[in-house]
Amino acid sequence: MSLPESFRETLNLPVIASPMFLVSGPELVIEACKAGIVGTFPALNQRTSEGFESWLIEIQTALQAYEEETGRKAAPFGVNLIVHASNPRLAADLEICKRHKVPLIITSLGAVPDVVKQVHAYGGLVFHDVATVRHAQKAAQADVDGLIAVCAGAGGHAGVLNPFAFVSEIRQFFNGTLVLAGCLSTGRDVATAQVMGADMAYMGTRFISTQESQAVAEYKQMIVDSSAADIAYTSEISGISANFLKPSLSAAGLDPNTGKPLDAEVVTAKKELNLGEELTAPKEGASAWKSIWSAGQGVGAVHSIPCVSELISQLHEEYVEATVEYAQISREYMFKPVGRA
Known part of the structure; x- marks a missing residue:
């Protein structure tokens, strides 16, 4: 060690x-x-x-x-x-x-x-x-x-x-x-x-x-409510394969299993907002995309929202x-x- x-x-x-x-x-x-x-x-x-x-x-x-x-x-x-x-x-x-x-x-x-x-x-x-x-x-x-x-x-x-x-x-x-x-x-x-x-x-x-x-309350609760089956591994969001919460993908108008847009309007919005860019702060008007939330398959063991200590x-x-x-x-x-x- x-x-x-x-x-x-x-x-x-x-x-x-x-x-x-x-x-x-x-x-x-x-x-x-x-x-x-x-x-x-x-x-x-x-x-x-x-x-x-x-x-x-x-x-x-x-x-x-x-x-x-x-x-x-x-x-x-x-x-x-x-x-x-x-x-x-x-x-x-x-x-x-x-x-x-x-x-x-x-x-x-x-x-x-x-x-x-x-x-x-x-x-x-x-x-x-x-x-x-x-x-x-x-x-x-x-x-x-x-x-x-x-x-x-x-x-x-x-x-x-x-x-x-x-x-x-x-x-x-x-x-x-x-x-x-x-x-x-x-x-x-x-x-x-x-x-x-x-x-x-x-x-x-x-x-x-x-x-x-600093996660919003809805993000924290979604993790508590999720299991490993609720995690999707996709490169559609940022161009690099990553794990995301399926319910958050669905809420953003994306296919929960692949992360791909379900209609043309979502495709256009995704391009305009530069979704997934991690080197700059989110652009104005991109609040909907900030609700695409990442998490790992270990969510199934999370059942509470305690303080850190x-x-x-x-x-x-x-x-x-x-x-x-x-x-x-x-x-x-x-x-x-x-x-x-």
Whole structure:
């Protein structure tokens, strides 16, 4: 197992609350870190770099106050940066991260060695999300500290690989921190990820339905009301295959199974609104399309909308129960002879 020292000192649970577009904000991040897991958010959830920096200041101020009041260390927080050339804010946002020494940078859409070097220069960590073994190998060559294996069933732009296969192949060439993403909703899921060979769990969908999430109430409730059968995997929305809630597709006039428009008017509106563009804030008049909501297949394990601290306490109880149970089960087989006498 490979966890950064800064994580070992502060985590109450090996979990990262993943950065979710238009969902993760300062309140969720602060409460996650106070409760002992890594809270993260996308830089692009703020319309401007100035707004992004204001969020960083808000988070750092709140966590510093928490540490002074309680005498306890908060868990690290992180920022997701889109490092693809199509992101015009990358340079400015990276400079802001360097100025505030953001503990963890999560990079997406390309592992860039120069970005890794700049983050390492101030003592930060870089985790990179990957959906294929080839991309994992390229990220490892870029000297990232951790890989986030985005497996089949994950919310948003998910991969198609089974987690058993993906983790096993990555571990053949990467000894850094390995984070597993995809359908992780309970403390038992977190424990299972570690038994499989991952160091941490990456949980997104479960944190959408929390009080501190920036998701609208209808989005949160739709997750509570849904099961794995209500998730559609389609490239029709953003041009990249991703998982979405079927009821939200239907409400937008799209085929719930494919995401394709059902009539010509919807086709025209989709083109005009540039549906799925994640590098800019939604355009004016695009409110209907903001109701196309992403989620992973783990929705079937979500039955409530608690505050973040309550959720993490529940996850911790489930995690401990699962690890104790596994220890008891494995002990039954530990000393039994194997093979022929």
